[in-house]
Amino acid sequence: MSELHKFIFEGLPVRGMLVRLTDAWQDILARRAANSETGAYPAPVRQLLGEMAAAGVLMQGNIKFNGALVLQIFGDGPVKLGVVEVQPDLSLRATCTQVGEVADDATLSQMVNVNNEGRCAITLDPQDRLPGQQPYQGVVPLFGDRGEKLENISEVLEHYMLQSEQLDTVLVLAADDKVAAGLLIQRLPIEGEGNLAGQTDSLMRESVLGQSEDFSRISILTKSLKREELLGLDAETILHRLYWEEPLARFEPFIGETGPRFACRCNRERVGNMIRSLGTEEVEGIIAEQGQVEVGCDFCGAQYRFDPVDAAGLFTGLPADAPGGSVH
Ligand SMILES: [Zn+2]
Numbered sequence: 001m002s003e004l005h006k007f008i009f010e011g012l013p014v015r016g017m018l019v020r021l022t023d024a025w026q027d028i029l030a031r032r033a034a035n036s037e038t039g040a041y042p043a044p045v046r047q048l049l050g051e052m053a054a055a056g057v058l059m060q061g062n063i064k065f066n067g068a069l070v071l072q073i074f075g076d077g078p079v080k081l082g083v084v085e086v087q088p089d090l091s092l093r094a095t096c097t098q099v100g101e102v103a104d105d106a107t108l109s110q111m112v113n114v115n116n117e118g119r120c121a122i123t124l125d126p127q128d129r130l131p132g133q134q135p136y137q138g139v140v141p142l143f144g145d146r147g148e149k150l151e152n153i154s155e156v157l158e159h160y161m162l163q164s165e166q167l168d169t170v171l172v173l174a175a176d177d178k179v180a181a182g183l184l185i186q187r188l189p190i191e192g193e194g195n196l197a198g199q200t201d202s203l204m205r206e207s208v209l210g211q212s213e214d215f216s217r218i219s220i221l222t223k224s225l226k227r228e229e230l231l232g233l234d235a236e237t238i239l240h241r242l243y244w245e246e247p248l249a250r251f252e253p254f255i256g257e258t259g260p261r262f263a264c265r266c267n268r269e270r271v272g273n274m275i276r277s278l279g280t281e282e283v284e285g286i287i288a289e290q291g292q293v294e295v296g297c298d299f300c301g302a303q304y305r306f307d308p309v310d311a312a313g314l315f316t317g318l319p320a321d322a323p324g325g326s327v328h
Helices: 023-033 043-062 108-112 153-165 193-198 202-223 227-232 235-243 268-276 280-290 308-314
Strands: 003-009 014-021 067-074 079-086 091-098 119-126 136-141 169-175 180-187 248-250 293-296 303-306
Touching: 003 043, 003 235, 014 023, 014 043, 014 202, 014 235, 023 043, 023 091, 043 067, 043 079, 043 091, 043 108, 043 153, 043 169, 043 180, 079 108, 119 153, 136 153, 153 169, 169 202, 169 227, 180 202, 180 227, 202 235, 227 235, 235 248, 268 293, 268 303, 268 308, 280 293, 280 308, 303 308
Parallel strands: none
Antiparallel strands: 003 014, 003 248, 014 180, 067 079, 067 119, 079 091, 119 136, 169 180, 293 303
């Protein structure tokens, strides 16, 4: 079962989280493989989306926010879009849109940053959004501080967290065809640290520097985790192997019903609204050509069909959510 573990280092300004998506991730992959139009993801795309899925759960688990966390990558190469959406209850869905060939050994930049225009967006969409209220969105380019193209989504997100939250973060991510996993370590802000430059109390300064050393040491331990270990070992073994000399305190894990799991939020009413937004003319054109309007959900593979009567109903104010329209 998929699981999320939270922990702190007692007495040190460092917290962490470990996620392992197994059944949830296999569910997402199986739905894609069952889609006769797209087929399964090529290995590099699978790795990218799996790492995004693990990161999305870690980022949702890291904030106190009642709404969806949406992690998106907008690519300018063969991968146009990657989306991971994680709800506050840790249910998630993910999909990738690929338009060109992706080589077996394709790097991140070869997939999404060919012309230096790829970018990554993190959106927090409140559950009870007021009319006219915009969701919060942060966008980061896929470049490092020295202008180099980043080749790991973990580095992109470390940059984001430093920029947006001013929090030092270390992120290790990995994904294959069975597991999508991630480990996050974050340095907690210390009260008054912002005034360190003007701080004359040498004891205070020393204690802050000392706490920073704790983070450095735990960062080094965290970065030593190998991809195969993150994918192949269980949570207990990973945490023990890395931090056995540290004062680790763990919280009750989120697993099973409270843990990360696949869930799609598509429904006939929303699809109907989307079709309505195309306008009467466009929809009549589709019906003249194809006899019906058929829309497939990219996340779960559900097919929604609107025959001419259903489609006309969308524009006359009749309910679009009549039963029996969804074919799985
Ligand atoms: Zn769906």
